[in-house]
Amino acid sequence: MKAVVAQDLSGPSGLAYTDVEDIADVVDGHVVIDVRAAGMCFPDLLMTRGEYQVRFPTPFIPGFETAGFVRSAPAGSGFAPGDRVSSFRLFLGGWAERIAVPPATVMHSPESLDDAEAVSLQVNYHTMYFAFVNRAALQPGETVLVLGSSGGVGSAAVQVARTLGARVIAVVRRAGADEFVASLGADLVLPLTDGWAKVVREHTGGRGVDVIVDPVGDPIFDDAVRTLAPHGRLLVIGFAGGAVPSVKVNRLLLRNAGVLGVGWGEYFSNNPDAQAAVGAGVAKLVAAGLKPPAPLRYPLSEGRAAAELLATGGVMGKVVLEP
16 A cells, blocks of 8 residues: 655655555454545654654654544444544554554544544644643633644634634734634734734733643743733643743742643543543534634645645645545
């Protein structure tokens, strides 16, 4: 079968579309999926550079997220050949024509979404549902500030927060992203310019925001902390800005605020049943009208080009590879 393989740890330049050993029609204890869409996310890029917290020897097939049709499934798994399904699997194998995954990582795809849209939910929307519901205990009517709001995680954060009943302030740093982010349902879209934090405080009547979504880290972390309301929660999602920030804890003390780590993949790896619970929660949001923005679709054969575009910040929303 064909797959996109990381041949070394040089990032997108080390990716190659090539033949790999096929996966059997039946794999004991696993659901075998004919892939119709494979998601591409920032952790995938980190893995191709050897910068993710889990490091794999090359060559390997990246890809956390897949969607497609069941080819075979073990008895009692709840899946049958022909079912449309999605899967989030730590950590490898998605950028291929076929994959075998444990049943606990598989869920039925929403009927209202095609495969590329369904796969878009897997990492970003599940992460943000876990972040808001399990970590921040977000309440309807609270105000959420989303940093890096035009990327995959950021756009998911805007939509999930809105569907959960929050008000959303979105910050963008890419030129031309304002209209895209506004279309996701943000109540206010701000450019990342000097004084953005002051505008946030003014917009909230000086109170600040209840929850901050930060997939960026330095260099805007300190300014973000200053926008927290009393009892506010800052969710650390990642470090797309390139550096891991530190926090002056006196600012947390004075506001009775907190900084919360969000490691959905790590939580899921230690609590396999969490996938079904979070997946069911996301499915309810989809039934309530949530739909990911149209993903940027690339043929699987152009996986390297898609990764290069994602690495340079040229993507708004989600990149999907289609075999």
